Amino acid sequence: MNDRLHVWVARVFLLGLIAFAFYYPSMFLAQLVPITFSGPQGWQGIYGVDDTVLVPLWWRLLYFCIWLPSVIATQVFVLAAIWLVILILRGTYFEPATVRTAQWAGAAAAISGLGLLAAGSCSSWMLTAYNAEQRAPVKLFIESGEMGVLFAGLGLFLFGHVLMVTVLMDRENKEII
Amino acid sequence: MQHTRLLTTVRWGALAMMILMSIETARYAYDSVHRAWRFSFGDPQRWNAHWAVDAGTMIGMGPRTGYFILWIAVVLASLLCFAIGLYLLNRIRRLQLFDMRTALTVRALGLALAFAMAFDQVFQAVDLYLVTRFNANGPEPIMWRYDPSDIKTFSIGILMFLFGWIMHKGIDVARENKGFI
Numbered sequence: 001m002n003d004r005l006h007v008w009v010a011r012v013f014l015l016g017l018i019a020f021a022f023y024y025p026s027m028f029l030a031q032l033v034p035i036t037f038s039g040p041q042g043w044q045g046i047y048g049v050d051d052t053v054l055v056p057l058w059w060r061l062l063y064f065c066i067w068l069p070s071v072i073a074t075q076v077f078v079l080a081a082i083w084l085v086i087l088i089l090r091g092t093y094f095e096p097a098t099v100r101t102a103q104w105a106g107a108a109a110a111i112s113g114l115g116l117l118a119a120g121s122c123s124s125w126m127l128t129a130y131n132a133e134q135r136a137p138v139k140l141f142i143e144s145g146e147m148g149v150l151f152a153g154l155g156l157f158l159f160g161h162v163l164m165v166t167v168l169m170d171r172e173n174k175e176i177i
Numbered sequence: 178m179q180h181t182r183l184l185t186t187v188r189w190g191a192l193a194m195m196i197l198m199s200i201e202t203a204r205y206a207y208d209s210v211h212r213a214w215r216f217s218f219g220d221p222q223r224w225n226a227h228w229a230v231d232a233g234t235m236i237g238m239g240p241r242t243g244y245f246i247l248w249i250a251v252v253l254a255s256l257l258c259f260a261i262g263l264y265l266l267n268r269i270r271r272l273q274l275f276d277m278r279t280a281l282t283v284r285a286l287g288l289a290l291a292f293a294m295a296f297d298q299v300f301q302a303v304d305l306y307l308v309t310r311f312n313a314n315g316p317e318p319i320m321w322r323y324d325p326s327d328i329k330t331f332s333i334g335i336l337m338f339l340f341g342w343i344m345h346k347g348i349d350v351a352r353e354n355k356g357f358i
Contacts, residue, residue: 003346006339006342009335009338009339010339013332013335013339016332017332020328020332024325024328027323027325074325074329077329077332078332081332081336084336085336085339088339088343093343093346093347094343094347102336102340105333105336106333109329109333112329113326113329116326142204143326144205144208144209144255145324145326145327145330146326147201147205148255148326148330149326149329149330149333151194151197151198151201151262152290152329152330152333152334153333154194155194155262155265155266155286155333155337156333156336156337158187158190158191158194158266158269159283159337159340161183161186161187161190162187162269162274163340164183165180165183165184165187165274166274166275166347168179168180168183169180172179172180
C-alpha cells in the first residue's frame, strides 16, 4: 500500500472524527437531559421503574453526573485523535508532541471505557432506588463493547510509550553525535 | 539512560496487559458463544419470547442456524483482534519493538479492529430484521443502530493502522540510512 492511500484514509478518518465530536455529546444530552430535567415524574415508564415513582431533582442530577466522567473522557479522546491525525498529516511522526497526544488519546479512551462500566454498574440501582419494592442492587456491569474500548485504549497508551522510547533513543543518539 | 527506564515500564506494562487480556479473551469467548448458542438453539422460548417477535411465531432450524453463524462470525472477528493483540503484546514484552514484523502486526491489529467493529455494526443493523422475519406484519426494517463503543474502538483501530504505517516508514528510512553509511 502506498503513502497516498494512507493519507486518504487519514483525511476521511479526520472528517469522521470531527462529525463524531459533535454527534456524541448531542446524543448524550438528547438521552439524559429529558429524564433529568423533566420533573419528579420523569422516570415513570422507564423499564424497571414504578409507574408512580417521584424522584427528587438532586437524585436525577446525581444520575446525570455518573455518566459525565466517561462522556468527558470520550470527548478528550476524540479531540486528541483529531489532533493526532492532523499531526500525522503534517508529517510530524516521531516527535514528543505526537507521542504525548497518542498517550492522551489512549488514556482517555481507557477512562471512558472504565467510566461506562462503573456508571453501568450503578445505573439500575439508581433508577430503581425510589421504587416501593423491587429495587435493583449495584451490580458489576461487564459489557464486551466497553471492555473492548478499555483494552484498545490501554493498548494505545502502551504503544505511546513504545513510540516514546524511539523519540528518546533518537535524541540520545543525536546528543552523542 | 532515560529510555532504559521506559523500556522496563513498557515490558512490565505489556506483561500486565497480557494477563488481563487473556482473562478477558476467555470470558468474552465463553460468554458470547454461550449466549449465541442459547438464543439460537438452546431454548426455543427464548427466541419466541423476544420483545419484537409475535407471540406464537414458529421459527425453523434454518433461520436459527443462519443467525447463529452470523453472530459467531462477529465473535470470531473480535477474537481475532484479541489474538493479534496478545501476539503484539508478547513481542513488546520481549522488546522486539522496531522491526518490520512488529510494524506489520500493529497494522494488522488496526485493520482487524476496524473490520470487527464495522462487522458488529452491520450485525446490529440486521439483527432485529432477522429476529422478526417471520412476524405476521413483516420484519422490523434494517437500520443503522448507533453504538458509540464500536465507533471508539473503530477509531482506535484506524489510529493503530496509521501508526503501523508510520513505523513501517521509519524502519524503511533507518534501513536506507544504514545502507548509505
